[in-house]
Amino acid sequence: xxxxxxxxxxxxxxxxxxAAYEEIYLKGYQAAxxxxxxxxxxxxxxxxxxxxxxxxxxxxxxxxxxxxEEFSQSFLRFMFEKDDFVEGFQYALVKGEEIExxxxxxxxxxxxxxxxxxxxxxxxFRTRLDGVLQWVLTTFTQxxxxxxxxxxxxxxxxxxxxxxxxxxxxxxxxGLSKNAxxxxxxxxxxxxxxxxxxxxxxx
Amino acid sequence: xxxxxxxxxxxxxxxxxxAAYEEIYLKGYQAAxxxxxxxxxxxxxxxxxxxxxxxxxxxxxxxxxxxxEEFSQSFLRFMFEKDDFVEGFQYALVKGEEIExxxxxxxxxxxxxxxxxxxxxxxxFRTRLDGVLQWVLTTFTQxxxxxxxxxxxxxxxxxxxxxxxxxxxxxxxxGLSKNAxxxxxxxxxxxxxxxxxxxxxxx
DNA sequence: GATGATACATACCGGTTGGTATGGTGGCAA
DNA sequence: TTGCCACCATACCAACCGGTATGTATCATC
Numbered sequence: 001x002x003x004x005x006x007x008x009x010x011x012x013x014x015x016x017x018x019a020a021y022e023e024i025y026l027k028g029y030q031a032a033x034x035x036x037x038x039x040x041x042x043x044x045x046x047x048x049x050x051x052x053x054x055x056x057x058x059x060x061x062x063x064x065x066x067x068x069e070e071f072s073q074s075f076l077r078f079m080f081e082k083d084d085f086v087e088g089f090q091y092a093l094v095k096g097e098e099i100e101x102x103x104x105x106x107x108x109x110x111x112x113x114x115x116x117x118x119x120x121x122x123x124x125f126r127t128r129l130d131g132v133l134q135w136v137l138t139t140f141t142q143x144x145x146x147x148x149x150x151x152x153x154x155x156x157x158x159x160x161x162x163x164x165x166x167x168x169x170x171x172x173x174x175g176l177s178k179n180a181x182x183x184x185x186x187x188x189x190x191x192x193x194x195x196x197x198x199x200x201x202x203x
Numbered sequence: 204x205x206x207x208x209x210x211x212x213x214x215x216x217x218x219x220x221x222a223a224y225e226e227i228y229l230k231g232y233q234a235a236x237x238x239x240x241x242x243x244x245x246x247x248x249x250x251x252x253x254x255x256x257x258x259x260x261x262x263x264x265x266x267x268x269x270x271x272e273e274f275s276q277s278f279l280r281f282m283f284e285k286d287d288f289v290e291g292f293q294y295a296l297v298k299g300e301e302i303e304x305x306x307x308x309x310x311x312x313x314x315x316x317x318x319x320x321x322x323x324x325x326x327x328f329r330t331r332l333d334g335v336l337q338w339v340l341t342t343f344t345q346x347x348x349x350x351x352x353x354x355x356x357x358x359x360x361x362x363x364x365x366x367x368x369x370x371x372x373x374x375x376x377x378g379l380s381k382n383a384x385x386x387x388x389x390x391x392x393x394x395x396x397x398x399x400x401x402x403x404x405x406x
Numbered sequence: 407g408a409t410g411a412t413a414c415a416t417a418c419c420g421g422t423t424g425g426t427a428t429g430g431t432g433g434c435a436a
Numbered sequence: 437t438t439g440c441c442a443c444c445a446t447a448c449c450a451a452c453c454g455g456t457a458t459g460t461a462t463c464a465t466c
Binding site for chain 2: 026027028030031106107108112113115116117119120121126129130133161162164165167168169170171172173175176178179180181185188189191192193196199
């Protein structure tokens, strides 16, 4: 027998989280249907309400356990493959477009999606999303500060504000290309972004 | 008798559109409740389905008739108050934050919100939103080209790509400050953006 | 192997959703 | 005055929503 057919609470919990993540990623949290999630996970309602008290808790868990992980395993991982910040960022832009360009252009950034939908109407979501966001931003900030120490980035740039702006611009690029549903738009937009980052180098 | 109490189809139609816009702006299209819209408009379901065949058509009309207008009456109007592009853009950033900063920080950009929610799942929404977006982008592009003619912006910048990037970055700034729900974040983020636009000037 | 707890599946519930069918009313042309 | 139709209100509908109650199979433990 496959491990999935046997009783395996951790496994089914992960299946539920994964299915919920996919459904929410595409439809948004509010429009995400529990029955669709259950269908995707291959379990029934009893399993869901055994592991989670309600839909909200499931949504929160998706943010805390899936979203952050998904994020650090994609863009940030690529960025740190190079030990030069500027080079690494530009590499991550290309790599990100290459690996998950299809999802990125069609469904956008899962973090940004949830921010736009839930932040104004659910404080619990907002704080959790803010947690992920702050984590990403500090990672960016540290990377820039580190690059400054190595002389890869000008000393007069404010690392924190620059990290904020770079990430904002990146999310903006994703959003525009999502509407156009074309990777070409993302390429053109991220090209300007890469050019901006390039200007951070010492003259 | 007030004109509103008499039979006034155009008036009630506008009231419906306005109420729908507000509800969608806050909750999103999918989560927008028709009963809430009717309550906001002060009419009943009969009026709605007399003017619109269904919820989708109402949503489309909101994009076509309200969203575009709302957009051109706010940021773009401020931007063109100055006849210097760089100055005008920076002025519009400050002015936009000043006038509708509260809404901007809490509810974000109505165009960007709908793009994130609906573009992947409803082609009708996507094309209509793309129409508004393209209109905004061409307005930006023309403004930059015009500035280039006047010598306010360097000749070597690609007007189209720059317009794309600036708008993307702006939407990104709104998104981040929306999550933080603080105007201070928007200020810090838009400061970097203003600095970038400043660099478009001839050296 | 009996026992109790865990891990589900199934059936059901009230509430809300978008949508419809019907009925009434004011305005306008004949 | 009489129709007539645009305009809108009211009542009602099936479908689906998130959530619950209950039953059952499987596990660990003694």
